[in-house]
Amino acid sequence: MSLSTLSYHTREDTEVNFPRPTTVNNKTDAPIQITTELILIEDKELQQIKLPEVDYLNHTLLNYPCKIVAFEKEARENPFNYDSWLSYIRLEESVGDEEKTREVYERAISNVPPNQEKISWRSYIFLFIKYALYEELDAGDMERARDVYRRCFNLMAHKKISSAKLWLLAAQFEIRMLNFNGARRILGYAIGIAPKHELFKKYIEMELELGNTDRCRNLYVKYLEWSAKKCNAWSKYAEELERSSSETERARAIFESAIARPEHELLWKAFLDFETAKIEFERTRVHYERIPNRKKQHLEIWISYAEFEATATYKAGLEQKKQCIEHARRVFEEAVSYITSSAPDSREERAMLLVKWLNLEAFSGELGDVSLVLPKLPKKRQKRLKVAAQDGSFRIEEFFDYRFPEETQATHLKKQKLSCSVA
Numbered sequence: 001m002s003l004s005t006l007s008y009h010t011r012e013d014t015e016v017n018f019p020r021p022t023t024v025n026n027k028t029d030a031p032i033q034i035t036t037e038l039i040l041i042e043d044k045e046l047q048q049i050k051l052p053e054v055d056y057l058n059h060t061l062l063n064y065p066c067k068i069v070a071f072e073k074e075a076r077e078n079p080f081n082y083d084s085w086l087s088y089i090r091l092e093e094s095v096g097d098e099e100k101t102r103e104v105y106e107r108a109i110s111n112v113p114p115n116q117e118k119i120s121w122r123s124y125i126f127l128f129i130k131y132a133l134y135e136e137l138d139a140g141d142m143e144r145a146r147d148v149y150r151r152c153f154n155l156m157a158h159k160k161i162s163s164a165k166l167w168l169l170a171a172q173f174e175i176r177m178l179n180f181n182g183a184r185r186i187l188g189y190a191i192g193i194a195p196k197h198e199l200f201k202k203y204i205e206m207e208l209e210l211g212n213t214d215r216c217r218n219l220y221v222k223y224l225e226w227s228a229k230k231c232n233a234w235s236k237y238a239e240e241l242e243r244s245s246s247e248t249e250r251a252r253a254i255f256e257s258a259i260a261r262p263e264h265e266l267l268w269k270a271f272l273d274f275e276t277a278k279i280e281f282e283r284t285r286v287h288y289e290r291i292p293n294r295k296k297q298h299l300e301i302w303i304s305y306a307e308f309e310a311t312a313t314y315k316a317g318l319e320q321k322k323q324c325i326e327h328a329r330r331v332f333e334e335a336v337s338y339i340t341s342s343a344p345d346s347r348e349e350r351a352m353l354l355v356k357w358l359n360l361e362a363f364s365g366e367l368g369d370v371s372l373v374l375p376k377l378p379k380k381r382q383k384r385l386k387v388a389a390q391d392g393s394f395r396i397e398e399f400f401d402y403r404f405p406e407e408t409q410a411t412h413l414k415k416q417k418l419s420c421s422v423a
Contacts, residue, residue, distance in 0.1 A: 067091055079111045082123035089130070098139055105131045112155065125163045128152040132173070142177060149173065153189075162194035168202055180210065195226050200233075208241070216241055234258040235270050248278065265292075272304070281312040299349045302335035303356055310360060325360070325367045332357040336376070347402045351378050378402035 071088040074081060085108035092101040108127050113120040128148060135145035149170040156162060167190035174182035187203040190196075200223040207215040220237040227233065234254060242251035255271040258264045268291055275284040288305045309327035313320040332353065339350050354377055361368035385397050 064091070064095070075107070080113065080120065082108070082111075082120075082127060085111075085127065086130070093134070093138070101134070102139075105134070109151075116161070121161050122163075125152065125156075125161075125166055129166060129169060132169070136173065145173065153186075157193065162190070162196075164190070164194075164196045164198045167199060171202070171206075175206065180206075191222070197227070197230070200226075213241070213245055228261070229263055231258070231264055231266050234264065234267060238274070239270070243274070268301075269304070272308075276308065284308060284312070299339075299353060302331065302339075302353060306331040306335070306356070306360070322367050325364050328360060329357075329372070332360070347378070347404075348400075350404075351380075351402045354378075375405060378404040 068091075071084065071091070074084045075088070078084070085104070089101065089104050089108065092104050105127070109124070109131065111124075113124050128151075132145045132148040132152075135141045135148060149166070152166060153170075156166075167186060171183040171186045174180070174186065183206065184203075187199060187206075190199050191203065200219060204216050204219045204223070207219065220233070220241065223233050224230070224237070234257075238251040238254040238258075242248075242254060251274065255267065255274060258267045259271060268287075272284055272287055275287060285308075288301075288308070291301060306328045309331050310324050312327070313324050335353055336350065336357075339346055339353065343349070354373060358370060358373040358377070361370045361373055379402070381401050381403060383399055383401050385399065386394050387397050388394055
């Protein structure tokens, strides 16, 4: 090995000469400028070009034999693959051969699920629904559609399977056929073997549209016997049926029966709104006083009571307005006293209640007196609390604390006693 091969290369040996960048000497505008107007014109010309129409039916028919072979193979290997049956049915429907389509439908529904899995039965029942809709809407054979629903009902009765959607579709089919007695038989049978909220609601809705109030009452009675804890059912029974029928006493009796149950505390608000809408101020006031103590701990109840008293008047005179303000003020005083004694830890709720009271006095004009509320307002202070996390670390949480005037006075008294004892 020579000495020259071991030596380092010089800069001249390793330097690479890149070509110099070309420069443009002629900087005049091009004869054709690409502007926004040209782009829009070209886009409009492209939209006017008509593409050749594709005959999708012939395109489907071209692949028809191959698809038939694939679907038949899948049907032999896995007859309970209902998604494959649906694809097979869509193919036959696109061709338009009714007899062939019915044949595939019949072959598909003959494969009853061997187990009680909901997923399998949901897909299987969907086959019946699609079959019935095909006979009604596409084939126009109403008797065949009715027979498809009937066959599915018989099968579900033996297998102890129910589908509210299927019952409702069958009932709606009979309604479209103006066969209301048939729709009643279907819904009544469905409620008898497998009652569900949707079945009761649609049945009551149908009878209400037909003007059969007595039938609706009987259905509501059965509904509440089956699900007495459903607050919405009680409210609809009183509001949508009896109140709309001008049966005030019936509606009031329904509300009374509902609020007698401890689990129906949510119906108190609906009952109070019902009496207020009827301009029954004395009844509403009595109902507010009847609210259980466990319910009075909620801030919304007291605020609603005070707002009711502020507007509960039959006349619009100054004296009546003054009396309403005094009643609302009494409610706020009672509310503050109740929350202070029964729930002393509900400091934020107490502060919010005082703010509502202050707004009432401020917006009442000459009839209001903010001096009654201002001495009771607390001082709002922001505090930080060190909280331990699950991983052993600590984080700082910020919150607001309320210090009320009586607490400040108590603190001053303690300091005075402590200073006197030290002296």
